[in-house]
Amino acid sequence: MEKPIVIYTDHIMNKTLCYNFAKGSESLLCHANKFMEYDRTIATYGVLRGTLEIINKVKNYYYIDHGYFNQSKRSFEDNRTNVINLDGYFRIVYNNFIHNGTGNYPDDRLKKLNLDILDQKKSGDFIIISEPSVVMKKVYNVPRWTEDTIKLVNKYTDRKVIIHNKFSKEPLDFLLKNAWAFVSLQSTAGFKAMQKGVPAFFTDYFLKNIGEIKDIENPIINYNIFNNLAYGQWTLNEIESGEAWENIVKSFLN
Numbered sequence: 001m002e003k004p005i006v007i008y009t010d011h012i013m014n015k016t017l018c019y020n021f022a023k024g025s026e027s028l029l030c031h032a033n034k035f036m037e038y039d040r041t042i043a044t045y046g047v048l049r050g051t052l053e054i055i056n057k058v059k060n061y062y063y064i065d066h067g068y069f070n071q072s073k074r075s076f077e078d079n080r081t082n083v084i085n086l087d088g089y090f091r092i093v094y095n096n097f098i099h100n101g102t103g104n105y106p107d108d109r110l111k112k113l114n115l116d117i118l119d120q121k122k123s124g125d126f127i128i129i130s131e132p133s134v135v136m137k138k139v140y141n142v143p144r145w146t147e148d149t150i151k152l153v154n155k156y157t158d159r160k161v162i163i164h165n166k167f168s169k170e171p172l173d174f175l176l177k178n179a180w181a182f183v184s185l186q187s188t189a190g191f192k193a194m195q196k197g198v199p200a201f202f203t204d205y206f207l208k209n210i211g212e213i214k215d216i217e218n219p220i221i222n223y224n225i226f227n228n229l230a231y232g233q234w235t236l237n238e239i240e241s242g243e244a245w246e247n248i249v250k251s252f253l254n
Contacts, residue, residue, distance in 0.1 A: 001249055003027045004043040004062055007035055007054055017045040017064050017090060020236055025245035045090075047097075047139055062248075063093045067233035068191045069113050069226075089233040091188075092244060097139075098186050099232045100207050101225025109230035118197035120221045124180025127153060127216070128172075128193070131165040132185040140204070145185055149203060153183060156216050181216050191229060194221050 003025055008018035009032050021043055022029045032050035035042070043062035044051045055061050066072065067089030093099050131146050142148070146163065153161060159180055164172060172189060173196075176182070182193035182200045186207060190200035199219030201211040211219060231251075234244035 001252055002041050002060075004041040004060075005030050005035070005037065007032050007042050007044040007051060009046075009049040009051065011046070011049055014045045014049070014051070016086065017236075017239070018043070020240040021045075021062075021064060021092075021244075024239050024242040026242075043092075047135065052139060060095055063091075063097050065091055065093075065097070066188065067091045068099075068188050068229040069115055069195070069233065071188075086236050089235055090239065091233045092239075092248065093232065094248070096206060098188065098204075098207065099229060100209055101222070101228050102209065103228035103231070105227045105231040107227045107230075110227050113230060115195055115226075117195050117223065117226070120199065120219075121180070121197040124159075124198070125178045126160040126162050126180060127157065128175055128179050128182045128198075129153065129161050129163050130182060130184035130187050130189055131163055132187065133166070136185060140185060142185065142203075145203070149183060149185075152203075152213055153216065156214055181219060183213065183216075191226075194223070195226075197221070 004027055006018045006022040006027050006029050008015050008029055018029065027043065032054060035054055038057045040058065041060040042054060042058050043064065044054070045064040055063070068091060070089050072086050072088030091099065129146065129149055137143055137145055150161060162175065164175060176193055176196045176198050179198045182190055182198050184190050184202055186202055186204040190202060193200045199211055199221050201213050201216060202208065210222070210225065231247065238244050
C-alpha cells in the first residue's frame with residue numbers, strides 16, 4: 001500500500017496535524033508550494049492555502065479535518081474560527097471530505113467516547129437548514145445552496161425552516177431540542193443532530209444513504225453508522241503514534 005506524501009502549509013493547524021500524520025505513517029513531508037508529483041497519493045489537512053488545488057489534481061488523497069464526535073473546542077466570531085485546543089478527534093477520509101458511515105466496525109471506539117445518544121424524537125416544531133461556509137460553497141460549487149435547499153425542503157414538508165450557521169447567535173444545541181430534522185450540505189453537525197435524536201439529511205450525493213430529503217416527513221436514524229464513524233476519527237496522540245495509520249491500512253486489507 002502506497003504511503004502518501006503529506007502536504008503541509010504555514011498554518012499552525014495544518015502543520016501540526018500534517019507533522020503528526022507523517023510521523024505516525026512514516027511518510028515524507030512536502031510544503032504545498034513545492035509539491036509537483038501529482039501522480040502520487042497525498043495527505044493533508046483542510047482546503048485552504050493551496051491544499052484544495054493539490055487535492056483536485058491528484059488521483060488519491062487522505063483528507064484530515066475535525067472529527068464527527070468530541071471535536072476539539074472551537075469558537076466562532078467575527079467570521080473567524082478559533083481553535084481553542086487540540087484535545088478532540090480528527091477525521092481521516094480517503095478520497096473524500098467526509099465519511100458516509102458505511103462499514104461494519106465494532107462499537108468499542110464509540111463506547112470510549114461516552115456519548116449521550118438519545119432515541120429518535122417523535123415530534124418537532126421546525127427544520128434546521130445548516131448553511132455551509134463560503135469556503136464549502138466554493139469547494140462543492142453550490143453558490144445558491146441555501147436558496148435551492150429551502151425550495152427542495154418545501155417540496156416535501158410545510159414545516160417551518162430555520163437557517164443556522166456556525167456564526168448564528170442561537171446555539172445549535174438549543175435549536176435541536178425542538179427540531180424535527182436537520183439539513184446540511186455535508187456538515188459534521190448532522191451527526192451531532194442524530195446524536196440528539198434529530199434525523200439528519202445531507203444534499204451531498206455521497207451522504208444520501210444517511211437520509212434523503214424526500215423522506216423528511218418519515219425519517220429513520222440509523223445509529224449503526226456511529227460505530228463506523230468512530231473508526232474514522234482519531235486523537236492527535238493516536239495519529240502521532242501510528243495507531244490511526246495502522247487501522248487505515250487494515251481497512252484496505254479487509
